[in-house]
Amino acid sequence: METSPDLTGTEARVLAAIDMDGLLGTISRLVAIRTDRGRETPAQEQMAEWMTEAGLDVDIWEIDFEELRAHPRFSIEIERGRSLGVVGSLGCADGPGRSLILNGHIDVVPAGDESRWTVPPWQGTIRDGNLLGRGALDMKGALCCGLYAARAIADAGVDLDGRLLLQSVIAEEDGGAGTLAAIQRGYTADGAVVIEPTCLSLAPAQGGALNFRIHVRGRSAHGALRTEGVSAIDGFIPIYRALQALEARRTSGVADPLFAHYEVPFPLCVGTVRAGEWASNVPESLCFEGRYGVAVGEEPAEAQAMFEEAVAEAARSDPWLERHPPKVEWWGGQFHPAATDPSDPIVRTVADAFRDVEGHEPRIEGMPYGADMQLLVNVGHTPTVMFGPGDVRNAHRPDEWVPIAELETVARTLALTALRFCGHGG
DSSP states (O other): OOOOTTSOHHHHHHHHTOOHHHHHHHHHHHHTSOOOTTOOHHHHHHHHHHHHHTTOEEEEEEOOHHHHHTSTTOOOSSOOSSOEEEEEEEEOTTSSSOEEEEEEEOOOOOOOOGGGOSSOTTSOEEETTEEESTTTTTTHHHHHHHHHHHHHHHHTTOOBSSEEEEEEESOTTTTOHHHHHHHHTTOOOSEEEEOOOOTTOBBSEEOEEEEEEEEEEOBOOBGGGGGGSBOHHHHHHHHHHHHHHHHHHHHTTOOOTTTTTSSSSSOEEEEEEEEOSOTTBOOOEEEEEEEEEEOTTOOHHHHHHHHHHHHHHHHHTSHHHHHSOOEEEEEEEEEOOEEOOTTSHHHHHHHHHHHHHHSSOOOBOOBSSOOTHHHHHHTTOOOEEEOOSSOGGGSSSTTOEEEHHHHHHHHHHHHHHHHHHHOBOO
């Protein structure tokens, strides 16, 4: 990759110190450590070791979930035992420069039916200029980009005027408890980059995503006497149609230019439906779950009230449901929307660094998915931008992959961002 003529000698030296072979090998080793279903501790221990080897001072601690659970923004889906927070730091906490967080999550979603993969999901595989494996994209590859950006600064012998913090966090996929734990431990900063897959776009805004669960009651009967029962599936249908109509009302004519290019910028998606116990019975209960998109600037409580009213209105139109109202629960991951002023120094610093790496200005757009940006902004009061390699469309599916060229771009951009945002002596 060519070096921009606008770089200083120190910046060029740091970029030259980025070890791409080492980066790809480290990502592959991290992919091989399974971190699905709450099993993050071995990978966190490995990340702490790699941070130490890279020259970072490492803080590793056991997360107290009982204490964390008392926080109003705590949410989680997978109950965990021993879990670790890991933050590596480089530079001077009391220096004249600014502080910067690079945030990435170690947890991944399950691989699903592994027969649908063309490569082993739990190892890194290089094919056609891409790195494949569960977590290669979302987001072990990006986390390692942060590690190797920090390592290059240390290897080049550059002293930062401020403090660079690399956060390896757990539980992002089910609510962000790891980032919340880091904030509670005192890790906030003047700016942050959450290295989620954005196709190299800069995202100063992210939509919210609230998990919901709805219970629908029916009345069981023998299937041979179907009309003597009330099928919970029949009750589900008008509720589902009401939620589809709610999504259409909420997403039509979105004026926010950061989200206007999405067909459905803040989706409402039903992900699971479970009903019945026996094939020849009328199902007496049904439970369905999904995620509810929340617009930037919208109060989540108001969005929830709108959702609950849509369900109640559907129930009022059906005699059985009116007498047996469906029950709405808000559970698991609760990602609030978040935004940072596009003119904030962290956004401009990342944009300028990207331009000097790639030779053109980055795209600026919002991300429709929930991420830990919302905790850094809303709880940690840290201006944050999302920026990372790969397309989120290739996450949470078989043959998850990330372009190697984008990994290099992100590692280089993060290194320049840290140098410029934190400042350095030379």
